[in-house]
Amino acid sequence: MELDNAFKDSLIKLRRNLHAFPEQGFLEIRTANIVKENLTSLGYEIKSGLEVMNKDYLMGYPSEEAFKAHIDKLNQLNEALPDFKDGYTGIVATLDTNKPGPTIALRFDMDALPITESEDSNHYPTAHGFSSKNHGSMHACGHDVHTTIGIGLAKLLMDHKTELKGIIKLIFQPAEEGVRGAKSMVESGVVDDVDYFIGSHIGLNAKSNEIITSVKGFLASSKLDVEIQGVSSHAGAKPQDGKNALLAAATFVQQVYAIERHEQGASRVNVGTLQAGSGRNVIADKAYLQMEVRGENNIVNEFMIQRVYDIKSGIEAMFGVKINITKVGEAISIEPSENMEQTIYSLLKEKFPKLNIIPNETTPSGSEDATYYIDSVMRNGKDAIYMNIGSDHEYNHHHPKFDVKEHDMFNGISCMYEIVKLYNGN
The missing domain is CATH 3.40.630.10 (Zn peptidases)
Structure with a gap:
């Protein structure tokens, strides 16, 4: 027309x-x-x-x-x-x-x-x-x-x-x-x-x-907000009393980028933001990340999500922190x-x-x-x-x-x- x-x-x-x-x-x-x-x-x-x-x-x-x-x-x-x-x-x-x-x-x-x-x-x-x-x-x-x-x-x-x-x-x-x-x-x-x-x-x-x-x-995709709750402490006087949310977040990021590939299709992961800490001599008690995973199909995307939760459990045990993951967006293939x-x-x-x-x-x-x-x-x-x-x-x-x-x-x-x-x- x-x-x-x-x-x-x-x-x-x-x-x-x-x-x-x-x-x-x-x-x-x-x-x-x-x-x-x-x-x-x-x-x-x-x-x-x-x-x-x-x-x-x-x-x-x-x-x-x-x-x-x-x-x-x-x-x-x-x-x-x-x-x-x-x-x-x-x-x-x-x-x-x-x-x-x-x-x-x-x-x-x-x-x-x-x-x-x-x-x-x-x-x-x-x-x-x-x-x-x-x-x-x-x-x-x-x-x-x-x-x-x-x-x-x-x-x-x-x-x-x-x-x-x-x-x-x-x-x-x-x-x-x-x-x-x-x-x-x-x-x-x-x-x-x-x-x-x-x-x-x-x-x-x-x-x-x-x-x-x-x-x-x-690509199938899940958008995730990740909140890490640690314990603040003096970095010089009482470092053993702290639960370092910043260090936990840094390790979490490294591990999600290391998620293995899947035989059924390509995958993606990205951590777009990371916020943590309040002072030079303060062990950070909070960290916040915005991230996403994607998969060539729904199977791969679900695999990526599961591995993120596996990493969450490992980081919680390793650093003594609590991690909350919220799904804030999602699409399927x-x-x-x-x-x-x-x-x-x-x-x-x-x-x-x-x-x-x-x-x-x-x-x-x-x-x-x-x-x-x-x-x-x-x-x-x-x-x-x-x-x-x-x-x-x-x-x-x-x-x-x-x-x-x-x-x-x-x-x-x-x-x-x-x-x-x-x-x-x-």
Whole structure:
């Protein structure tokens, strides 16, 4: 479908609005209000918050201090933001055609990263006046574009409602970064009735005017916070009375990096932060680490987690400390539907001859909690895939100068519209 220029201009304006005030996971209060306002005005049935999120499966939920600090920033904007102040920012917008047909769902993530955006004049958002005004947060992975694609697609679908059948669900998800938000939405049942599911991402390994029909190779992953409790003591006078949390943490880090390989696939481990100690002559009584493990498949990831807990037990015995490990994020590995991949590949090749349509991509990359939706749908005997909307980007995802080519989001909207028409067209 050819999109008119006025529609494109409105989406660019929306994307820049979202980019200028990025919000991290479960803090997407302004973003979710914008989504809800747009989709309500279009006539969608809206469910949100705990209607579509299961509290028992929330991971990595922000502290009260983080909420308060963010609310204080929002109050300075002087904008009407009536909803989502509790941080349950998930939204499901439903278009029911009232005609028999399948149910298709598409997911769009909304959250930003804890990155300070570049102020260099050669950084496109800075040069054009829409770089982050929420210092310390940045849309450095394109989720502002994803949210815009979802809203743009919503308008197209509603404009052509008479040409559609069945039910279309648009899922706007919080907290994909750190793979924290999807599981609570899946466990609330948002895809229990879904026949076809599509997740997607802009950029990644695909260039502008490329569309990868099905991305495979996402790594299973678990994000862990590790707290070590020791005993403080004078390092000179009473060293024997101390239980050194800093030394325990250092040994813990060395040992997790030494975890053996597994025959069933590649693995990853990273300790991203370590905080410990209060003074030169004080034996540290506390240490805190943020770490992650990943596996080429779920078996390898579970092996990595088990070895981390084995190391925990050894460190506790060796140093006399207590270690608490909290899972704050998780994703699984999946194999998407081959039938859906081939069907959509053939469709897009026919409809978009000027685009380079690629059937699949299997290079192991990061992790993505859209895998929970895909797994849930496919366990029910239905079909699900994850697409890549190509876009050139000079700097990698999660870089302070990351940006995509705005016009590429129109390829995403057009392709998704044709896919929905394929499955839910009259």
